[in-house]
Amino acid sequence: MELDFVKLHGLGNDFVFIDDFSRDIELTQEQVALLCDRHFGIGADGVIMVRPSKRSECAAYMHYINADGTLAQMCGNGVRCFAKYLVDRGFVLASDGSFVADTLAGPKPISFEVDKHDKLTFATVDMGHPVLEPQNVPVDLPANALTDDETGFVKDSAIESPWGAFAFTCVSMGNPHAICFIDDFSTLPDELFVSASDKCLATLDLNRIGAYYESHLVFPEKTNVEFAHVGNDAIEMRVFERGCGETLACGTGACATNVAAALTGRASRENDVILRGGTLHIKWDADDHVMMTGPATEAFQGTVEL
């Protein structure tokens, strides 16, 4: 099967886009893994199929598949790239300035800016409400493990690992996220850093600890894992994504981390979130909507034989 594709990224979190408006393509997990393979394929964190939406208010439906072939409910960087894909090709009029994207996590209103050539540069996505009830994240922790008795949310709750217990706050943005804030890096064991003499977020051995918690038994649907540090005027984070491994950025992860920082009293409800690939601006507004603003970039187009 010959497939035309377009490669786009949001702060280096990159995706293979396939126009599936009229072909009803079903890719196998192996085909998705091959497309995402950075040596034998195109190379990406995931595949996004652009399909018609059954909802009249939505311009199109974004079907997001992780690099390992597993389906995910939502993709924040991906939906900004989805907006760019539609606006730059005229499926959505640049003059409209906004539209609604359909996703497995429901409709997501998007407003966007274009350059003088009517190409999308930035988008603001209404990512909807964060979900905090443990059973809906989902995360299975016994009540006595929860540090916040009133709400019963998983807030700075200890989850064991071979390197000690790390305190996680669990938030769903349609997909599960487990966020660990490291307030003092010196308290962590040397073996968790690629350089014990320089213990910081950048030297944390995320591939080891992230993989452990991604598949931890307390997460029945696995989870995206974030490690973050709240500085004077921004939140720094890295992410080990469910079904992908470490990515340079994660939109839903940045939203979940912003919510977790506010929930645990480490930050206000509006922050710049600094990721390895760049910065997203996140606001958890008074109506309990999380608004995410960031860029979307088209890298190249091509044709692939599957």
Ligand SMILES: N[C@H](CCC[C@H](N)C(=O)O)C(=O)O
């Ligand atoms: N990179 C995506 C998140 C993908 C989440 C996926 N890995 C999952 O299984 O939930 C983002 O920008 O939100």
